Amino acid sequence: MRSRLFIFAMLAPSFALLVLFYAYPIVQNFSMSLTDLSLLGMSRGGNWVGLENYREILRSGDFGHILFNTLVWLTLTSVAIRLGLGLAIAVLLNSTALKRLRMQTIARLGLLIPWATPPIVAVVIWRWLLDPHGVVNKALVGIGIIDQPVAFFANVRTVWPAIVTIMVWNTVPLIALSLLSSLQTVPEELYEAAELEGANQWQVFRYITLPFLMPAILVLGLMSVFWSFNNFVYVWLATGAGPGTLTNVLATEVYIKAFIDFRLGYSSAIGIVMALVMAVFGAVYLRLVARRQLEQSL
Amino acid sequence: MLASSRKVLILTAAFMLASAAALAQSTTITFRFNDTEAEVKGAIDEFQRQNPDIKVDLQRIGWRDARNQFLREAAVGQGPDVVHSAQVWVREMGDAGATLALDGLLQQSPPPNGFADFVAQDLAKGGAGKIFGLPWTTDTWAMVYRNDLLQAAGITTLPQTWTELRQVSADIFKKTGKAGFGFPAGSSASGAIWFLATSYWWSNGKALIVAKADGSYDIGLTAEDIADCMTYFKSFIDGGDNPKANLGASDAHDPAILQALVAGNQAIGSMPPNTYKQVLEAYAATNPGKPLPFVSGPFPKGSVTRSSNIGGRMLVINAHSKHPEAAWKFVKYMTSEEVFSKYYRTQFPAQRSLLKKVDFGPELRGFAEQLEYARSWGAYASGPVPIGTLWNLAGRAFGTALSGQRSPQDAAKELLQEVRKLMPQKG
Numbered sequence: 001m002r003s004r005l006f007i008f009a010m011l012a013p014s015f016a017l018l019v020l021f022y023a024y025p026i027v028q029n030f031s032m033s034l035t036d037l038s039l040l041g042m043s044r045g046g047n048w049v050g051l052e053n054y055r056e057i058l059r060s061g062d063f064g065h066i067l068f069n070t071l072v073w074l075t076l077t078s079v080a081i082r083l084g085l086g087l088a089i090a091v092l093l094n095s096t097a098l099k100r101l102r103m104q105t106i107a108r109l110g111l112l113i114p115w116a117t118p119p120i121v122a123v124v125i126w127r128w129l130l131d132p133h134g135v136v137n138k139a140l141v142g143i144g145i146i147d148q149p150v151a152f153f154a155n156v157r158t159v160w161p162a163i164v165t166i167m168v169w170n171t172v173p174l175i176a177l178s179l180l181s182s183l184q185t186v187p188e189e190l191y192e193a194a195e196l197e198g199a200n201q202w203q204v205f206r207y208i209t210l211p212f213l214m215p216a217i218l219v220l221g222l223m224s225v226f227w228s229f230n231n232f233v234y235v236w237l238a239t240g241a242g243p244g245t246l247t248n249v250l251a252t253e254v255y256i257k258a259f260i261d262f263r264l265g266y267s268s269a270i271g272i273v274m275a276l277v278m279a280v281f282g283a284v285y286l287r288l289v290a291r292r293q294l295e296q297s298l
Numbered sequence: 299m300l301a302s303s304r305k306v307l308i309l310t311a312a313f314m315l316a317s318a319a320a321l322a323q324s325t326t327i328t329f330r331f332n333d334t335e336a337e338v339k340g341a342i343d344e345f346q347r348q349n350p351d352i353k354v355d356l357q358r359i360g361w362r363d364a365r366n367q368f369l370r371e372a373a374v375g376q377g378p379d380v381v382h383s384a385q386v387w388v389r390e391m392g393d394a395g396a397t398l399a400l401d402g403l404l405q406q407s408p409p410p411n412g413f414a415d416f417v418a419q420d421l422a423k424g425g426a427g428k429i430f431g432l433p434w435t436t437d438t439w440a441m442v443y444r445n446d447l448l449q450a451a452g453i454t455t456l457p458q459t460w461t462e463l464r465q466v467s468a469d470i471f472k473k474t475g476k477a478g479f480g481f482p483a484g485s486s487a488s489g490a491i492w493f494l495a496t497s498y499w500w501s502n503g504k505a506l507i508v509a510k511a512d513g514s515y516d517i518g519l520t521a522e523d524i525a526d527c528m529t530y531f532k533s534f535i536d537g538g539d540n541p542k543a544n545l546g547a548s549d550a551h552d553p554a555i556l557q558a559l560v561a562g563n564q565a566i567g568s569m570p571p572n573t574y575k576q577v578l579e580a581y582a583a584t585n586p587g588k589p590l591p592f593v594s595g596p597f598p599k600g601s602v603t604r605s606s607n608i609g610g611r612m613l614v615i616n617a618h619s620k621h622p623e624a625a626w627k628f629v630k631y632m633t634s635e636e637v638f639s640k641y642y643r644t645q646f647p648a649q650r651s652l653l654k655k656v657d658f659g660p661e662l663r664g665f666a667e668q669l670e671y672a673r674s675w676g677a678y679a680s681g682p683v684p685i686g687t688l689w690n691l692a693g694r695a696f697g698t699a700l701s702g703q704r705s706p707q708d709a710a711k712e713l714l715q716e717v718r719k720l721m722p723q724k725g
Contacts, residue, residue: 039369039370040369040390041394042374043395131543153546154484154542154543154545154546155542155545156702156703240362242485242545242546242697243485243545243698243700243701243703244485244694244695244699244700244701244704245694246701256690259369262369262687
């Protein structure tokens, strides 16, 4: 009994923090989503509307487009590129070629620069680089790849690749450095054994390196998906969800509905939908994908 | 040695006590301003000189975020004491309880010529007739032209109609390779395309929101009217005479557009007078001694008239301000003749008595001419849908059409649907 009380006393502060900073806001947000609360009427409060906000979200002609942007462009595309590029950079940083050239340290330090750059600065830099009069356009016109400068952030075909470029540039160092530290735990004997067996580079990578990296890749993948799905900063700063509503994602829709249209109740409902989507994804991911991979690699 | 150390300590303590006493007596108010700091710094310094017991902290924020930021802060009892607001935001801010009703302060300590001297009084009042803002500046948009580029394209007179404007813009692009009418075509919540579209509709005798004889409000445009306007402005982008990059510019003062005018890469623009003055100053700074190759002109004529909105700004006091009297003193000073004649010269005053004394000069003649055709927001401001919401919806809809994301017809139908949802349902 005493030990139970002791355990409870030790856990109580953490539990209290969890309730205060997680459970209470979630419950408050959910209850707001069942009202028509407006930012202009905070003192009056909102009227109960039940699930009407959720029905409106699902009936909205824009919802499919916004969900597609969020899932496909913002999340899947950027995460896939980040993981692929991060893995490639990690392998390069761990290579003997770089060791021979004594460039490992400088390469790793250089990789930190994009990571250390605040997102707002990253967006400003890339907006300048990708401006019609910017360096990228000058180079592309000079080489002859394009005849006329491209307005990357105003062109419906190039705006999403431009946003994904900024996201990847700013965040791939974290993936690369995390995978690099995992790479360095692979026992050298395995590589030696593989060499003796006559395995080529691709076979070494496929059967030794990749399985060892899989737990790290799964965790980084999951974190990247959560982080990207909920991301607001890059899209809002780069395009304001434009041109038109082309790059509108769920996070920017929450902002627009809450702080431009003042519909706090409706935007809270969008937030709950986002949380539910991620909760389902996380559960499925961990149960079906991660568990199997972890068992295989162990 | 000990004696001199003691003297230093005593003097230091006395100085610190005096400073603390002075600080305790002085009041600090925050003024949030949405244009460039240089425009008002002189006035603020002078106010502080005349009122040594009031310190003014100047904050800056862009127009794009100004309304939403202040409403968020006011909703939780925070925010600056004095806020620079668009005229059309004041009613909704007042009705939301974000701004202080000024009736009492106006009675206690009125401006020199009284409240009646101010323009846009209707926009300063909330639903219950209380006054929530003091009109500060007034302006209207006009067209600005680079004379040299018009001449290079063989154009000798300014375009008078929307059709002529389209033709002139295309001719300039074809004959000189420079942008013709480069307008901001972006879709942000407070984007400039709203003003152009509104002028287009009003000049053709139509309006998005109209007041009916029975006091109710209705939508005054059909989907065809909206699509026609979208198609018109889209034609500039499709024709190349408004660069596609301007789809990423939402404000009249976007650096890309101003720079294009200053550098001679664009022949025609549309903007308020303070932005135009920035263009003139920038040109003069980069071309010292050269005559200014700019002229302004009124908006094009539609089938009925020329039109533009009487715009302007007001100063409002935060309903949660801890220093409303000091804030009011500051607000009154900023609307004084001294400020407009000596310091804040990029804007026109919102008082009839002061407006009569403004010398527009040759470059700003177009703005003076346009003021005769300018009209108030009318039903847009008094109607049931907050004008900020209409502005946002229109900006986004135009953005989808101008960028090619949707056809003008589909974008127009969607805009109408969204506005209709927000109108009171007919019983």
